[in-house]
Amino acid sequence: MSTRDRYDAVFMNSISVPKEELNDSLTYESVPTWDSIGHMSLIAGLETEFSVSLNIDDVIDFSSYTHGIEILKKYNIEI
Amino acid sequence: MFDFRADDKSVALVHENGVVTYGDLKELRDFFESHTVPGNLTFLVCSNTWESIAIYALLIELRVPLLLLRCEIREEEIEFLADNYKPWLIFWNSKIIFNHFDEKLKFGSYKLYQSNSDEISKIDPSIAVLIPTSGSTGNPQMVVLSRRNLAENSKGIINALGIKSADRTVTSLPMNYSFGLSVINTHFMAGASIVVTTHSVNERDFWDTIEKHRVTTISGVPHTFNSLTRVSPKKYSEIGINKITQAGGKLPKEQMRKMFEISREAKIQFYVMYGQTEATARISVLNWRDLEKQFGSVGKAIDGVDLWIEGEDGQLIVNPNEEGLVCISGSNVFLGYSETVDDLLYLKPKSQKLQTGDVGYLDSSGFLYLTGRQKRIAKCSGVRINLDDVDKITDEFGFSTVSISINDQLYVAVEEIEEFENLKLQLSRRIELHPNLITIVNIGTFPRNEAGKIRYKELESMVKQNLALG
Secondary structure, eight states: OOHHHHHHHHHHHHHOOOGGGOSTTOBTTSSTTSSHHHHHHHHHHHHHHHTOOOOHHHHHHOOBHHHHHHHHHTTTOOO | OOOOOTTOOSEEEEETTEEEEHHHHHHHHHHHHTTOOTTBOEEEEOOSSHHHHHHHHHHHHTTOOEEEEOTTOOHHHHHHHHHHHOOSEEEESSOOOSTTEEEEEEETTEEEEEEOSSOOOBOOTTEEEEEEOSTTSSSOOEEEEEHHHHHHHHHHHHHHHTOOTTOEEEOOSOTTSHHHHHHHHHHHHTTOEEEOOOOOTTSHHHHHHHHHTTOOEEEEOGGGHHHHTTSOHHHHHHHTOOEEEEOSSOOOHHHHHHHHHHHHHTTOEEEEEEEOGGGSSEEEEEOGGGTTTTTTOOBEEOTTEEEEEEOTTSOBOOSTTOOEEEEEEETTSOOEEESSHHHHHTOOOSOSEEEEEEEEEEOTTOOEEEEEESSSEEEETTEEEEHHHHHHHHHHTTOOEEEEEETTEEEEEESSOSOOHHHHHHHHHHHTOOGGGEEEEEOSSOOBOTTSOBOHHHHHHHHHHHHHTO
């Protein structure tokens, strides 16, 4: 599986969003499942998948599907 | 209970557009006095706004019994409850369009609606609040608490946590939840301040707000700590946080350890607590000084609470470390449950003893450790869920399931179903629990005894095994 596939799989599993909705317009609170609780499962899912640990600023800034890719770059993960 | 004074200039509430002093609350109390009647049951749809907290506190002062509702409540639910409870007033920050209520006045973002029906519930003004317990699984049942319950339990909490007028907390919990409500009661009784925000701990605005307004105390349930344990000790020191409290279920060991280390470095007093709505809010508190030595404990009973362990036969267990049912008595034991207003008319405390339904033991130094639940009731992220009700709901959806809970997560076991994503989402919507807190597990065949009853212990191991296998 490519890194992108793994990134996508975490989104699909943790906030129950279908693959075709994984794009620029997927942002925090844009779907009911990406609320504050969903956010933490998403972060936990990514941390497990990529063996990283995000600090609070990155957790807070993780505001969209697209921006998340930028944030993970800081942890040397190229999506 | 709060005894607001006109000359008190200290800050009670801090919100986006300013502050509300205790003197202001006294003034507002006098204003609301002309619009309310002691003993006339009133609904308050709660939100983390200064108006909602002020209305609550003022009406408690005015001896108006309040039924507290969550802000996401649907109109038809309010209608159903209004039929059952016949309130005189409803405070809500949304437009009511149902019959029998007229808009009387505006208070900030809130509106006050008054019943135009002849049927109005007058109840004993010593009843302070009614708090819904079971979410949307089954019939909405209210925990009824007296003014004495609130006042005495608050005193015990203030002592155990050392809450002082210089303390400043933040609305990190909903106020229609007994833990959230106790934060408001204790801080107002201690003359401390509350910073109001609707944002959650994983949003930038939350941290900006608490830094700007110099918040000193944060309270959280387990999922709050997913964020709280990621904040550096340095950041906590910069904001000026000196106290963090945790309740609403067991924190995973790893996070407990992490929070303990952060708290030690940032000189934060970290209190682990245990309680339930039937006990008003708090039962026990583990002092931060004991956290390392008594790791995993929920501490000792607070002032006003007697705590002991009983066997299934009702016999007192005196041996340390021997497991049994956690029982309490004291001024914090609730008056009873209600489903309609009639239940409130004949409400008398049946007994001072409360069986918490939790299983645990006391160690040789008297510290309480919780090990499980006696009844089929789970707590997921502070939300109470009746597991049998969950199975009734899935039955309505056409599924045969057996639900259990492990570590505050809801597991719904099914027999040989392939397609269950839909079940998860349907269930999540119905019981208002986030889908991520629900796991559907296919275990093949339910383990049953000869009588056909589910063997829950065995089911639990099967679920665990299934999860471990991936």
